[in-house]
Amino acid sequence: MKILVTGGAGFIGSAVVRLAVTRGHAVVNVDALTYAACLDNVASVADSPLYAFEQADIRDRAVLDRVFAAHRPDVVMHLAAESHVDRSIDGPGDFIETNINGTYNMLEAARAYWVAEGKPAGFRFHHISTDEVFGTLGDTGQFTEDTPYAPNSPYSASKAASDHLVRAWHETYGLPVVMTNCSNNYGPFHFPEKLIPVVILKALAGAPIPVYGQGLNVRDWLYVEDHADALLLVVEKGKLGRSYNIGGENEMRNIDIVQTICTILDEKRPGNQAYAEQISYVTDRPGHDLRYAIDPSRIRDELGWRPSVTVEEGLEKTVQWYLDNEDWWRALQDRAGVGERLGVKA
Template sequence: MLLIWGLMLASACYTGLAVWRLAIARTHPGAQYLALPFAGMAVWAAALLIRSATIVAIAEMLRDLGWLAYILITTRPQNGHQDIRRTIAQFCLGLALLAIVRTGLAGAAKADFRFLHVSTDEVYGSLGTDGLFTETTPYDPSSPYSASKAASDHLAKAWHRTYGLPVVVSNCSNNYGPYHFPEKLIPLTILNALEGKPLPVYGEGLNVRDWLYVDDHARALHLIAGRGQPGETYNVGGHNERRNIDVVQRICAVLDELVPAQAPRAQLIRHVADRPGHDGRYAIDATRLETELGWRAREDFETGIVKTVRWYLDNAWWWQPLRNRYGGERLGLDAGAGQEIPS
């Protein structure tokens, strides 16, 4: 089966790297072509992660892409690399246009072609205390960041309706796991706790997210790209709702067990002013993906967070150079204050 991973506006570097790792590990029998827009940190991380033999294999795989026209039009900073708070302070709508020439495809290869557009649950807005996002939930984005992602979803589906491009859209919940940039809540908490620094939590920490281990997301993307129906949307969620304060406290408990400190690390928690337009609750209904494509998350939050903490403990070679350049300070509103704020 021919898989072309095209436009990944959400988590282009972080989730994209997980997709590459999975494809390489599996040596997927049908992954003849993979085109993924890496940038910045992802290229650096991939270069450190991938061994020379794999680089040769990728080079051979990409060598056959002569027929593929790849045009990416965007502005800086790119949406996939932005924290929501930064986009509030420095909003920039990155619009990506991918023109794909399919004249080199014929027969089964042409029938199997998919354009996978990876998006987010943020496009649906905020839930109340109950209910789940489904594929038919109306869009109601709360920030310029999520609004731009919603716009990209509409653009992708418009190409399907207007030109017949076999677009498949996925909307995922919050990812976590290895290689996550330390601006985000979970890696920032892990690294700050290791260094005895304050652990910032927005407001009372009552915002709820549905946490999805990044390797589970990568497996879902492989399935959706290979077997998803053109023109359709598939929600990807981990069925792991947690309040932010509970996430931070659990990380502290895991670290206290694995790397004991003089005092419980939960004492480092500091409540800070909430960010504008902060959605109260996200939760994904992944029934369609589970029933139609047979996907199941392998990690629940308890197993996934322990794996994640252990990964950061074992891989300072990856995150220490980043921390030397970026210590977790706020990059959006009030950036000059130097306060550490999670995404």
């Protein structure tokens, strides 16, 4: 396939790009290179004849039309999005413009291209979203593809809106779409504003390790390379108009994630005291969802996919990657908001 990947210089998008090229697919990486993007994320495949890069903003429809015409992709994998909940609390406008209006532009550009090409049977528009659109769970239960949407943050609301647009373009215009909603990703190349990289880098710096509230929020942790594998499977074999929840089958409380990382660092890079001594409980995020958990039955039963990496294995691999790739994360420390507490303006 020739795959047009939006947001391919970001965390999840770059994992998709690397895996797709490795598997022999041609990839067109479309990325605006905003603050969380880094072309170093795809350096391992950048010299491949199968790889092309277009610096383009999905908010610019005219540029998107040019990219589609120039590269003529077989499928689209739409990952480009503003994704940090804390930033959405402080500045929701960017999330509306990119996640909603940008997705609208992508849908319209893809539809125009699909029609102009004679509506080829193999064309797919794969929209990648999040389990956060479903809101929050109590102590029991899991999200299914039929769970009602109930987003609680500007970020999740903007992603919910984009999901609805994709569904509507399929139902109204017949655009061949598939959709996925994933649980929390982690792994190599994770931009240092999310929980796991923040914990690793704060620990190494000897700084307080911030834990929101009491750290009792529960997430289902999905290793990013497992996620990329699932996404490529869905775009190839998923049923049109269907959504698939992708989970890691690895539920853990935030405080347990933090303490596990500290233990791994104690073994790999011991300091003068246990890293857990640096844990600091801070004021919770406004509207912080208590628990997410995904029922992955559909993707398992229909497509035969299950995650291959346990959270214990994935955390060890992730910590080791950050220890081995200091040049990568050092270069990002001066970007806006990195290392700061965001999301408190509410």
